[in-house]
Amino acid sequence: MLKIWGRRNSINVMKVLWVCDELSLPYERIDAGMQFGVVNTPEYAALNPNRRVPTIEDDGFVLAESNTIVRYLAARHGREDLLPSDVRQRARIEQWMDWASFSLAIGMTPLFWQLVRTPEDKRDPKLIAANAAEAERCMRILDEQLADKAYLAGPGFTLADVPAAAFVHRWLKLPIEHPSLPRLEDYYRRMLERPAYREHVALELS
Structure with missing residues (x-):
């Protein structure tokens, strides 16, 4: 196993x-x-x-x-729907996976640690503000990418969505001001329709 x-x-x-x-x-x-x-x-x-x-x-x-x-x-396990063997389709998926795990993580990771895993009296307001701005910049990129498609790599769910959607849940649940990003919010609702996402990702922040 x-x-x-x-x-x-x-x-x-x-x-x-x-x-x-x-x-x-x-x-x-x-x-x-x-x-x-x-x-x-x-x-x-x-x-x-x-x-x-x-x-x-x-x-x-x-x-x-x-x-x-x-x-x-x-x-x-042969899941071509999640990760196609076609080199260009696969590269598009991997592009978004790597973007989320690097560019999106730059702001989100320290922001999450400050607001969730750091005692309130030890938080750095300047660090929080800077990383909140960077995280919002990246969330706006996601919102724009979802203008003409339901998922990051096209009409169907793929591995491209996994790292990004994990961060989206955290961002929406953090105690910060959130701009109106309707496409991103619709994307999050689509993710919540997936039982595995609800089970493993859409958890209380800790």
Whole structure:
């Protein structure tokens, strides 16, 4: 059975769990990271030298990095609807996955940590304001990209949506001012129609 190391409230673990459910894959999840420890043990470092989550083991094959993991799982199980074999279609999907995990994360990750995982008396208002502005800039890009299509890579749900939609939930739930972005809000509602998204991503922020 597929093994997944990582805590449920890690955004990168959420992506893997979400895709596993989209693929109807059974798995065993092992708590790891933050309060659970594990990641700094020699045994875990042998699996993932970066000592981060998630890490998976699939029939003896060990893999880290969430975007790589979900691409591997979709390809291994022949889900061309999620990750086509056509090189150009696949590149378009990977473009949005990488954009979300780098450009969108630049503002969202420190903003989330400041507002959710940092005690109020230790927060940095200037850092919050700067990262809120950067996160909003990226959310406006998403809103524009959804002007003529229901999902980031076209008319159907693909892996392109997984990293971005995970951040969209967090952004909409953060205690900040949100501009009116109707297309992004419609996109979020479409994601909420997916049981696996509700189960693994649309959670209380923690």
